[in-house]
Structures are given as C-alpha cells and as structure tokens.
Amino acid sequence: MENILVIGAGLAGLTCAKSLQKAGHSVLILEKSRGVGGRVATKRLYNTCVDQGLPALEPQGQCTDQLLADLMAARSVQLWTETTHQWQGNHSLLPLSMGKQYSLPDGVNAIAKYLAQDLNILRQQRVEQIHYRDNSWEITCQMAEGELTVYSSQALVLAIPAPQAIPLVAPLKLPSILTPLESIEFDPTFSVMVGYTPTPQWEALPWQILTLPESSTVQKIFYDSRKRNHGEQVVFVLHSHPDFARHSLDSDDMETVARTLLETARERLDLPFDQPQWQQVHRWRYARPCNNLGLTCLSTADPLPLICCGDWCLGNSAEAALLSGNGAAQWLNAQLIHSQESPSL
Numbered sequence: 001m002e003n004i005l006v007i008g009a010g011l012a013g014l015t016c017a018k019s020l021q022k023a024g025h026s027v028l029i030l031e032k033s034r035g036v037g038g039r040v041a042t043k044r045l046y047n048t049c050v051d052q053g054l055p056a057l058e059p060q061g062q063c064t065d066q067l068l069a070d071l072m073a074a075r076s077v078q079l080w081t082e083t084t085h086q087w088q089g090n091h092s093l094l095p096l097s098m099g100k101q102y103s104l105p106d107g108v109n110a111i112a113k114y115l116a117q118d119l120n121i122l123r124q125q126r127v128e129q130i131h132y133r134d135n136s137w138e139i140t141c142q143m144a145e146g147e148l149t150v151y152s153s154q155a156l157v158l159a160i161p162a163p164q165a166i167p168l169v170a171p172l173k174l175p176s177i178l179t180p181l182e183s184i185e186f187d188p189t190f191s192v193m194v195g196y197t198p199t200p201q202w203e204a205l206p207w208q209i210l211t212l213p214e215s216s217t218v219q220k221i222f223y224d225s226r227k228r229n230h231g232e233q234v235v236f237v238l239h240s241h242p243d244f245a246r247h248s249l250d251s252d253d254m255e256t257v258a259r260t261l262l263e264t265a266r267e268r269l270d271l272p273f274d275q276p277q278w279q280q281v282h283r284w285r286y287a288r289p290c291n292n293l294g295l296t297c298l299s300t301a302d303p304l305p306l307i308c309c310g311d312w313c314l315g316n317s318a319e320a321a322l323l324s325g326n327g328a329a330q331w332l333n334a335q336l337i338h339s340q341e342s343p344s345l
C-alpha cells in the first residue's frame with residue numbers, strides 16, 4: 001500500500017507529487033500514457049520533434065517564474081519570441097507584444113521530464129475505477145495489454161481534467177466533489193503538425209506565432225521549427241478554432257480535418273500550406289478549460305483524503321495547473337499531519 005496515489009502526470013500531478021515527496025510522503029503516480037506531461041506534449045516524428053499542445057513556457061506568475069528559473073539553471077531554455085502577429089487580411093500583419101515565450105531544444109515536454117525526475121511513476125496505467133474498501137482507497141487500472149491491476153492508498157489525488165474525473169468520482173457518492181466537477185467545461189482543439197522542405201518563401205516569414213482572429217477554422221499557427229534551429233525542415237503547428245474542433249470532434253477522418261485547416265491557411269496567407277511533406281493530427285478533447293472553480297483544488301477528508309486538481313481549478317494555463325498542484329499538496333500534507341496527531345480522525 002502506498003501512502004499517496006496521484007492519478008495523472010501532467011503539470012499539476014507532477015508538482016503535487018514532487019511537493020508531497022519532498023515533505024516525506026511515499027507517493028506513486030499512475031499515468032495512462034507512455035510518457036509524462038499530459039498537455040505539455042512533444043511528438044517525435046520525421047526526424048524532428050514538434051510541440052503538439054502547450055507551445056512554449058511563459059512566465060505567468062510565481063509558479064511559472066520559479067519553474068523557468070529552475071529550468072534555466074538546469075538546462076537550456078531559450079527565449080523564442082515576445083511578439084505575436086495578427087493576420088489582418090490582404091497580406092497585412094499586425095505585430096503585438098505578448099509575454100516572453102520560452103522554448104526548449106528538445107521540446108516543451110522536457111519541462112515535464114525535468115519535474116518527473118526522482119518521482120515514482122507507473123506509465124500506461126489507465127485508472128478505470130475507484131472504490132473505498134477496508135479503510136483505504138482501492139484503484140483499478142487497466143494496463144496497455146488490457147490487464148487489470150489494483151493499487152491501494154490512504155490518500156488519493158486526481159490530477160486530471162474535470163470531465164475525465166467525473167466517471168471515476170461519481171460512484172463514490174461525494175456530492176461536494178462531484179457537483180463542482182460537473183460545472184467545468186473544456187474547449188477541444190485539433191493540432192495539425194506539418195513539415196515542408198525549406199524554401200526562401202518559408203524562410204522569409206517574419207512571424208513565429210500568427211493569430212487569425214477572423215477565422216472560425218484556424219485559430220493560431222506556430223512556426224515550430226524556428227524554436228530549434230535544426231534547419232533541415234520547416235515545421236508548423238496549426239491549432240484549430242474550438243468551434244471547428246467541437247464540430248468535428250468525433251470524426252474518424254483526420255485527413256479531412258488536416259486538409260480543412262491547411263486549405264484555410266493557404267487561402268488566407270497565400271502560402272503553399274496545402275502541400276506538406278508530412279502531416280499528423282492530434283485531437284485534444286480537453287484542451288483548455290472554458291471556466292474554472294476559483295479554488296486551488298477540490299478536497300474532502302471523508303472517508304479518506306481525496307483531492308481533485310488541475311488547471312481547471314484556477315484558470316486555463318500552465319500557471320493555473322502548477323498552482324493547483326501545489327495547493328493540493330499543501331492541503332493534503334496538512335491533512336495527513338493533522339490525522340497523525342489525532343489518530344481517531
């Protein structure tokens with residue numbers, strides 16, 4: 001039996017686990033994917049790496065400021081840009097200042113790998129069920145091969161998007177947790193990653209991040225290969241507009257999704273986006289929360305400590321996820337210290 005189980009190795013889960021481990025608790029993270037990071041995701045494809053979720057790390061508050069300082073001390077984080085360009089139609093671009101955007105040579109996922117160092121993580125463990133049994137939490141996971149494994153703990157942290165927590169929490173009959181979870185909605189997004197042979201036309205583009213405010217198909221385009229100076233390929237990531245993603249969310253035809261976004265980019269920008277060397281689409285069913293709880297985390301001590309955390313508690317950003325993970329750890333640490341002092345609780 002573990003002291004604490006954390007479900008989800010995104011920014012919130014990793015931060016929470018790190019802080020609890022530092023406080024002396026035995027913590028195990030269960031993650032459904034092969035890698036860590038969740039929406040802080042970098043894909044290795046066609047001899048390059050591409051950031052398919054969070055595009056860059058921006059100092060947004062105390063947690064991201066601290067993380068950036070730690071990453072700067074530990075490895076090479078580089079300033080990518082502090083300007084976004086807005087497409088105004090008719091070949092006109094409006095440069096706008098934004099917060100500093102930092103990139104990592106191996107992709108943003110290196111942030112998660114940095115946070116995951118020294119943590120106890122089991123990957124490819126999809127949590128399917130949670131029960132309260134014999135004065136402990138009993139967690140049933142499905143592994144990649146379909147096999148089921150059961151873990152138990154004295155405290156449980158769900159560091160996953162609220163809609164994914166609902167089916168796990170609902171059978172526990174804890175309305176103080178379930179009702180707020182049900183109030184959270186997420187926007188979906190498609191990320192279309194595309195590679196091209198370098199040409200003077202691509203190389204002359206003045207922007208790193210382009211927003212298309214009048215399009216309901218493509219929201220933003222990131223010049224991803226400019227983060228890395230690898231030079232052999234030109235790589236872009238197109239993020240769909242949430243309305244487009246909502247409309248095509250359950251489609252099996254990713255080819256059409258990619259083609260629609262690339263055609264829109266070609267038409268608007270008059271650039272050969274429709275002729276990539278390679279392309280790949282990622283569907284983010286839960287990309288960014290539309291609303292938040294205004295609380296660092298959701299928690300109950302009865303029958304045993306159970307906490308839900310993630311960006312959706314406080315906002316829709318990396319800062320919100322880190323703050324929520326830290327807040328969950330603080331609440332749980334105080335709770336566990338208190339229950340050791342009063343064993344009858």
Ligand SMILES: Cc1cc2nc3c(=O)[nH]c(=O)nc-3n(C[C@H](O)[C@H](O)[C@H](O)COP(=O)(O)OP(=O)(O)OC[C@H]3O[C@@H](n4cnc5c(N)ncnc54)[C@H](O)[C@@H]3O)c2cc1C
Nearest residue numbers: 008010011012032038039053054126127310311317318321
């Ligand atoms: C396309 C896109 C663009 C973005 N752009 C920005 C931006 O510009 N600026 C910004 O600040 N933020 C941005 N974000 C948001 C930012 O990435 C998130 O706010 C942050 O990464 C959320 O971290 P989290 O830990 O709360 O959740 P997640 O990253 O979602 O982590 C949850 C983890 O739980 C795992 N999991 C889920 N269910 C289970 C289960 N049943 N069993 C086991 N594991 C499970 C998942 O695999 C995942 O690893 C963007 C996100 C996306 C997708």
